[in-house]
């Protein structure tokens with residue numbers, strides 16, 4: 134095998150371009166991309182290719198099919214229906230893994246129409262441009278429609294939100310058609326998420342998908358007056374979307390009928406079960422009457438599996454690809470920058486036509502730091518920058534997001550408030566100015582640079598202050614094929630060596 138991963142069938146030098154390759158003779162293998170002589174095997178797929186050019190084309194095709202099945206694929210891959218063998222094949226092809234409840238997990242679906250969804254919901258999906266389900270949607274939607282509880286993980290930006298909203302909207306519609314005389318319209322589902330921005334986004338998507346159906350939503354987040362939120366719930370809503378703190382506050386001050394809640398969702402579940410949120414989440418959960426539990430994140434640990442499992446009697450685990458790894462579509466460039474040089478380095482990047490790819494989000498670790506850095510960027514480089522963090526009032530946070538997403542401001546400096554879940558479709562570049570405290574947060578943060586498998590770029594500043602993360606960071610960079618700064622390699626191996634000595638190897 135050569136460095137590029139092609140295995141020559143003979144000792145010839147690997148052809149670079151398809152055009153350099155000859156036509157196949159009768160009976161000879163053909164390149165699966167261009168049909169010239171398929172001289173080499175692409176070891177990642179076992180398919181014949183003629184050149185490095187076609188190998189790259191094949192890998193791109195395989196990659197995009199992982200995120201989103203190509204239209205033509207659906208003509209020859211049958212919907213598995215009830216055949217468990219076909220379901221296994223499709224799962225293997227799309228890297229879908231399921232665990233728990235054995236054969237009781239329904240097979241994945243290739244189209245939204247195979248899910249038995251209300252026609253209006255199908256129309257809304259079509260209007261939203263959701264022509265085919267993504268792999269997580271293929272498996273999670275049919276599984277959640279059965280009423281079973283799920284713990285699901287898939288890459289950042291791979292469509293997890295619709296994976297829980299579609300079953301919720303469908304089940305709420307069914308509930309209303311089965312209980313036509315129930316006029317009370319008590320909430321039937323609740324979604325909790327860690328930040329206001331994420332709740333706003335989930336609500337927007339819920340409204341879009343539930344349009345024209347008996348499906349209303351209430352947003353229960355801090356920063357907006359509680360009276361309006363309460364009034365809306367009292368008027369009758371199907372879905373409450375909120376941050377745990379404000380929901381607890383609301384429930385402790387007012388009586389809200391929660392007995393009808395059938396589905397309880399924790400988006401970004403690993404964050405929601407961490408200290409800080411966990412007690413509030415549990416308090417809310419205990420006020421419900423054993424609902425279906427849907428838990429979603431791009432990063433899930435054993436601990437989360439354990440705690441999540443304790444919320445439901447039986448839980449199905451669904452994962453796509455390798456959980457807890459950075460999204461492959463995100464190109465990571467790690468640069469070693471001493472703490473004192475970070476600002477200057479950032480200014481250099483923002484001034485460089487080659488390196489600055491606006492709109493860009495710069496992630497920092499402190500609120501004051503976010504304000505100061507945004508100001509410094511504007512003054513020193515002339516590039517307009519704004520900041521966003523948890524201490525700003527909701528109205529200002531909305532305005533800042535509006536200016537950034539509307540293209541008026543090319544740089545947004547953010548703390549973790551935009552680190553998870555938020556779908557920043559316009560963003561082309563993420564700059565990690567301060568490393569987050571865990572590698573999981575890092576995976577979420579860099580995930581903002583890519584949605585639905587679109588290529589995105591991240592620049593990551595690393596230095597000795599991030600020592601705790603070195604081994605995990607090296608693994609994350611390696612798994613994505615990114616270059617590792619030599620300082621990071623040297624210090625990581627020294628660190629590992631010292632650790633071994635400390636434990637007496």
Ligand SMILES: Nc1ncnc2c1ncn2[C@@H]1O[C@H](COP(=O)(O)OP(=O)(O)OP(=O)(O)O)[C@@H](O)[C@H]1O
Nearest residue numbers: 263265266267289290291292293294431554556584
């Ligand atoms: N089936 C689909 N077809 C086309 N676009 C889709 C589909 N499902 C979701 N999307 C779009 O893909 C983008 C990413 O989806 P979403 O925000 O749900 O990702 P996510 O997996 O929740 O990401 P994160 O882990 O970062 O929260 C959104 O813009 C969404 O509208």
